[in-house]
Amino acid sequence: MTIVDASSRGLDPEDWPQARLQAHSMLDDMLDHLEGLRAGPVWRPMPAAVRAGFDAPLPEEPLPLMEVHQEFLQYVLPYGTGNLHPGFMGWVHGGGNVAGMLGEMLAAGLNANLGGRDHAPIEVERQVLRWVRRIFGFPATASGLFVTGTSMANFMGLLVALRAAEENRTPGTIQEGLVAYASAAVHGCVPRAMDMSGLGRGALRLVPVDGAGRIRLDALESAIAEDRDRGFHPFLAVGTAGTVDIGAVDNLAGLADLAGRHQLWFHVDGAFGALAILAPSLAPLLAGLEGADSLAFDFHKWAQVPYDAGYLLVRDGERHRAAFASRAAYLERATRGLAAGSPWPCDFGPDLSRGFRALKTWFTLKTYGLRRLGEVIEGTCALARQLEARVKAEACLELMAPVALNIVCFRHRGKDPDALNARIVADLQESGIVAPSTTRVEGNLVIRAAIVNHRTQACDVDALVEAVLEFGRRLGAGTK
Numbered sequence: 222m223t224i225v226d227a228s229s230r231g232l233d234p235e236d237w238p239q240a241r242l243q244a245h246s247m248l249d250d251m252l253d254h255l256e257g258l259r260a261g262p263v264w265r266p267m268p269a270a271v272r273a274g275f276d277a278p279l280p281e282e283p284l285p286l287m288e289v290h291q292e293f294l295q296y297v298l299p300y301g302t303g304n305l306h307p308g309f310m311g312w313v314h315g316g317g318n319v320a321g322m323l324g325e326m327l328a329a330g331l332n333a334n335l336g337g338r339d340h341a342p343i344e345v346e347r348q349v350l351r352w353v354r355r356i357f358g359f360p361a362t363a364s365g366l367f368v369t370g371t372s373m374a375n376f377m378g379l380l381v382a383l384r385a386a387e388e389n390r391t392p393g394t395i396q397e398g399l400v401a402y403a404s405a406a407v408h409g410c411v412p413r414a415m416d417m418s419g420l421g422r423g424a425l426r427l428v429p430v431d432g433a434g435r436i437r438l439d440a441l442e443s444a445i446a447e448d449r450d451r452g453f454h455p456f457l458a459v460g461t462a463g464t465v466d467i468g469a470v471d472n473l474a475g476l477a478d479l480a481g482r483h484q485l486w487f488h489v490d491g492a493f494g495a496l497a498i499l500a501p502s503l504a505p506l507l508a509g510l511e512g513a514d515s516l517a518f519d520f521h522k523w524a525q526v527p528y529d530a531g532y533l534l535v536r537d538g539e540r541h542r543a544a545f546a547s548r549a550a551y552l553e554r555a556t557r558g559l560a561a562g563s564p565w566p567c568d569f570g571p572d573l574s575r576g577f578r579a580l581k582t583w584f585t586l587k588t589y590g591l592r593r594l595g596e597v598i599e600g601t602c603a604l605a606r607q608l609e610a611r612v613k614a615e616a617c618l619e620l621m622a623p624v625a626l627n628i629v630c631f632r633h634r635g636k637d638p639d640a641l642n643a644r645i646v647a648d649l650q651e652s653g654i655v656a657p658s659t660t661r662v663e664g665n666l667v668i669r670a671a672i673v674n675h676r677t678q679a680c681d682v683d684a685l686v687e688a689v690l691e692f693g694r695r696l697g698a699g700t701k
Contacts (some may be wrong), residue, residue, distance in 0.1 A: 263654065264650055310681075325580070337565025363536050363537075371492035376417055378533055379415070398453045399453075399456050400426060400454065401415065402441055406461065430469070438479060459489070460488070470507065473510050474512070487515075488514060496594075503599065516533070517532070530578045552565075600675075618686075619634055642666055644692075655684055
């Protein structure tokens, strides 16, 4: 009797034609979902029974792919974040795109590890790097790397800056008294990066902002002088292109000049705002960005690439490499064969195992082109200005911050406005009509509409305003 080792069958389908049919069905379901987004709710609360279903036992035995797909359709697809929908305005989430989704599918089929070695997927990532250099005016010696998102890119940029500041330090030590500077409106990932670096958030000076939400250069100058008088060692200035709360853009040209005069590393957190450079009417706001030593941004926001696709760009590629490269026998490089192609992406970041994020980005950039993506970015800002005008025209509504790009912060007037507007936003989200979020501006809770999705139209902005007014009326404008 012949004994068949079950493990020798591997995990490929036993019935390839049936697997092909099922794969086509799954793709059709996603395309149907995207095509019909507007007809459905932006977001819906997950029923308790559905949530409880995710506490199922471990799957010891196999299930047909068709059954697993049906579970996805029933329990996962209807309860997503909602950022695909044109009425999603809650957080700065991109809406994805069909070409990028298909690129992600192809990347999964290749199952390539982009940590290193000599293969075509790494050349795709290198091509995107060459494009990014040109977009932002960085030199050919600049290095770049795909990461999960700007939170990680900001952390890595900090590590490169720290390494550059301590090029003569004893390995494994951190120089005493190093301090960094950012605006009081900086994203929370920057203080967290200071903690993770070992410096601690106490070494980050949060500089006051002006009436438009931009870092005050005079206050920064004073903070640097005061720190030097006290024996500290300033090494890093962080600028922001698109603050998380109101979308303000720091005076990047002024920051670049100041950083140069004080010999500070100039890093820019451009999570979504950096890509405004693709929009001719907005690009002047980013003057000075080309002088940054490092830049962190996300393709998965304004460029609409499916999650996740963050990016770190560093002007001095050798300093970038020095911050992360390490020798290991099993990573020995060669001049020919699969171990050729040095330097490898793993020389520029902490990850040895890296997915093919570059492919969905490559598909997006090539399929739509920079001009069309720039038009989408300009369109979202035009919608924000439309929303600003609607808010100003309604006596019941109040604009709470300047509108710099695509974020509008406003609130419904009424008694106890913090509680009122928090209730309005929760009710809006649960209604499925639109989904803004909340933030605080000068201590006040406000409705925050971040218009990022390429599918959002004027009718969605109007729907937001009408829904806020209606829910305010239902709540008695907070008078009860």
